[in-house]
Amino acid sequence: MKYLLNLLLFVLFFINSISAQVLEPVKWNVSVDKVSNTEYNLIYTADIESHWHLYSQNLPEGGAIPTEFIYDSLSKTNDFKLIGKAQESKSITKFDKVFQMDLTYFDSEATFTQKIEILNPSITSIEAEISYQACDDKMCIFESELVTFNLPATAPKKQSNIIDPVKWTSEAKKISETEYEIIYTGLIDDHWHFYSQIEGEDMGPIPTAFTFEDSEDYVLLGETSESKTKTVFEQAFQMEVRYFENQAIFKQRFKILNPELKSITAEVFYQACDDEKCLAPTVFEFNTSLDGQAQRTEVIGLDAASQAKSEALNLGVTGWDNYKKEAIAKKSNFTIFFLGFLGGLIALLTPCVFPMIPLTVSFFTKSASDSKKGLANSILYGFFIFLIYVLLSLPFHVLDSLDPEILNNISTNVTLNIIFFVIFIAFAFSFFGYFELTLPHSWSAALDNKANSIGGIIGIFFMAMTLAIVSFSCTGPILGTLLGSSLTSDGGAMQLTAGMSGFGLALALPFTLFAMFPKWLNSLPKSGGWLNTVKVVLGFIEIALALKFLSNADLVKHWGILPREVFIGLWIIIGIGLLLYLLGKIKFPHDGPFKKISFSKGAFIFLVAAFVVYLIPGLTNTKYANLKLLSGFPPPLPYSLYEKDSECPLGLNCYKDLEAGIAAAKEQNKPIMLDFTGYACVNCRKMEEQVWSQDKIYQILNDNYIIISLYVDDRKELPEAEQFKYIKANGLVKKIKTIGDQWATLQTVNFQNNSQPFYVLLNHDMELLNHTTAYTPNEDEYLEWLKNGLENFKK
Known part of the structure; x- marks a missing residue:
């Protein structure tokens, strides 16, 4: 057998010697990926012709020749060192009849990635030799190829959050x-x-x-x-x-x-x-x-115009070394956890969930052989309810987009906002009782059957799943509200997980506590018409929330169908409708006879009436129109039916064109504040209506700064002559078609940041006057930041 194998290898070598001039079944490309200032990935890519295959680096002895990467300079210099062995892409392992053993190889394409650490900072390139064997069904070839990796230049001091995988x-x-x-x-x-x-x-x-x-x-x-x-x-x-x-x-x-x-x-x-x-x-x-x-x-x-406009986006901002780059703290998720918890408590009062408390507690207390086991089972049941709602949020983490080229992708996406609007309206009419949103009965029946047939921990888990599915028609709209509001906020999927955790905890606690203390069941109010009242109230809230998503789409596309006063007016109408319902003046399909107003219901009616009265000044063109408690929900103040002296927040003098703003700053000898904002940016509205509106801050912005507000989500197309292709440093091309494209790209190019609000103070030479800042709800802190920038400008 040994002689036969040697003879076969000789024949293969002979075939290769007469074919090497014309056969080239593997073509190699190389590239470099920078990992850090001292570490790089050397990437080898093999394009393999049809019917041919290339062998892995990891083969048993006595068989085919493995692919090998040889770095001659390693033996001569100390310029770099290898970190581990080259990683391979997905391969195929099969039994090879010729070599009588399992061999690993690649078809069509193969990628090898070798991580290295640079020891000599002055090194600019690395040479390597690829030694490999490729075979088809008839022959094999043995080749070696020299390749050169050109190391990219040292990165700039400013760290970038831009991802390019x-x-x-x-x-x-x-x-x-x-x-x-x-x-x-x-x-x-x-x-x-x-x-x-x-x-x-x-x-x-x-x-x-x-x-x-x-x-x-x-x-x-x-x-x-x-x-x-x-x-x-x-x-x-x-x-x-x-x-x-x-x-x-x-x-x-x-x-x-x-x-x-x-x-x-x-x-x-x-x-x-x-x-x-x-x-x-x-x-x-x-x-x-x-x-x-x-x-x-x-x-x-690319055409010269695109080249010139691409270069013009780089403002050449200097002064980075004078200020520490601000570490923008992520917002706490406690608030949305609390809101989720509140939503879970509301869900307990719905007709789908409330009646299940005594039923499920009875099941667990009767099924336990002793009190300790019943207690353990009830705790485990509550934990599974909580876990199910947390797990429901995890898939949405893949939707948490960080692409710097298309900012606020979810919150400003017109189609998605319209979809949320329609869904919320459907939820509202479901709550009103005109139809019921339910999951297929077979789902809940199958899970209930499994819960009764499978014992132990698995059975308890299926009971929790049964609760989640049976209660969907009532919890679904509440979860939909939480889903829509979380995914359109800056926190994205992490806030959604926090909210779902709060929701699951609130839903799980009563089932656990009543199982621990069954006598508490006697203190529960009996199911009745009050549960339907809760559902109808939630329906009115759903309609109010639906308008927010329609408003987002309207702001971005400039349709003009929901100016601020129309939005607030609709909320007032919704509030009046809710008041009429609570007072028994209007009814819905499942309502019973109107009963005497209780103290708790009367208190709620008073709160709704007070809220409606609070909204009324929002319809006026006065200083009282700024409803600070609702900042971020209604459209911004300039998006109004009334003619405004300025299209800028609070009537401030601002510019929406960069060149015009810079020219004004030079003419008036004032510093520049770049305000990267968005029409659908909730925190931007909060800053304008709660912080900028403070007298001292308003005065310094109005008298001492030139504000240039750049809306990164403006979908209005640039004139065709002004549209161009932007060439990024890595060679990718971004088509600049809209005003938002232009300002979003300018922000990432100059400040390596794509969040809003984002504020930058500059002098006329594009030199920083202070560190950049973002959402700053602390009025004193923001005022001090503005004053410091003004003092540095005067120096």
Whole structure:
């Protein structure tokens, strides 16, 4: 057998010697990914021809030759050192009849990533040799190839929060005199992925899409093909999805009609996600040369106007070393936890949940063989109820977008806000009793059956699941409110988890406590018409909240259908409707006979009436129109039916055009305050209506600063002549089509931040006058920040 194997290897070597001049089944590309100031990932990408395969680094002795990466400079210098062994992309392991052993190899493509640490700061490149064996069904070849990694320049001092997990390359292959195939390769960072082109569900992930310019110079031959994807069930979308990890390869064939054509332009639209979050969809533009030159994350041949406008976005801000970069503390989640807890308490008073307290407690106390076991089971039951609601929030962490190019993606997305508006209106009419939102009866029946048939801890868990499903028709609208408000806030998924935790805790506590102390059940009020009253009140609240989402869409698109006074007027009408219902003047389908008003109901009527009266000044054009307690809910003060002297908050003099604002600052010799804001930004409204409205702060802003308010979510398109393509430092292209695109990009380019509100104080030479700041509800702190910037300007 040994001699036979040697003879076989000799034959393979002989075949290789006569074929090496023409066979090149593996093509290598290399790139560098900077991990830190001293650590880099060296990335080797192999494009493997059909029917060929490349072997792994990790093979048993006596078989095929493994792939190996050799760094000659390691033995000669101390410029860098390897950290561990090169990591491989997903491979295939099968029994090889030739070598009579299991061998690991790659089909179509392979990626190897070697992490290194730089020891010599002056090193600019690293050379390596790739030694590998590739085989098909008939022959094998043995090759070595020298490659060079050019290390990127040292990063600037300012740290960036911008995430860019996909690096793109493209290369054209000539098939015949008139046909070409272009290969588009996406190299994906560890733990990240993006989706297949054939994700077809409306509510699923955003599929990758390639678009090509309409041209008379070529025609497309077939569809864009893609490499193998991974199919998994994603909780976030409740469906199976297909996505790429490590590397994605797309191929498109072209028939060339114009022999003079030098390159082909294409765009790829994709969304990258990791286990915790998704970036907003990104567009990358290719301009692939037909002469075989590979394009590596760079854009070729953009027009001079785009180049100039891209450069103009960089303000050249200086003075970073004079001030500590502010560490913006994340907002506490305690408030939304408390609101979730309050929502859970409200859910207890609904007809779906309240009657289940005595039923489930009775079940657990009777099923326990002794009091200690009954106590333990009731505690475990309460814990499972809490856990179920916490787990419901976890899938939404993948939706917590941090893409700096499309800010406030959820809160300013018109379609999503309209969907929330419609859902909340449906919830409201469900609460009014016109129809009932329920999950399929088979779900609750199946779970109830499992709870009775499966003993121990698993049975208790299914009882908790039964409660969650049976009570859905009442808890669903409350959870929908929590979901909508949390995902449109700055805290995103973390605030949603906090809110769901509070909701689950409030729902679980009574079941646990009444199981511990069954006699308390006698003190519970009996089910009756009061439960339906609670549902109807919640219906009125749902309609009020629905208007907030419609207002978000209206603000962003400038429809003008919900100005501030119309919004407040509708809330007043809703409040009056609620008062009439509580007083028995209007009724809904499931209401019983009107009963005498109790003390608690009378107190609630008084609170509703007081709230309606509080809203009335909001309809006027006076200083009392600023309803500070509701800052962030109604549209901003300038978005009004009344003619305003200024379109700026509180009637301040501000500019919405950067160049005009800078020119005014120079003319009046005043410092500049850049105000990065958004129409749908709740904290921006709170700052304007609660902090800026204070006399001392208002005076210093009005008299001593030029405010330039830049709305990053403004969807109004720029004039066609002013639209351009922005080239980022990594070579990606962002199309600047709207006013919001322009200001959002300017913020990330100059300040490496994409949150709002965000405030910057500058002099006329674009030098910082103080550290940047964000949401600052403390009036004294914000005033001191403004005063300090003014003093530095005068110096």
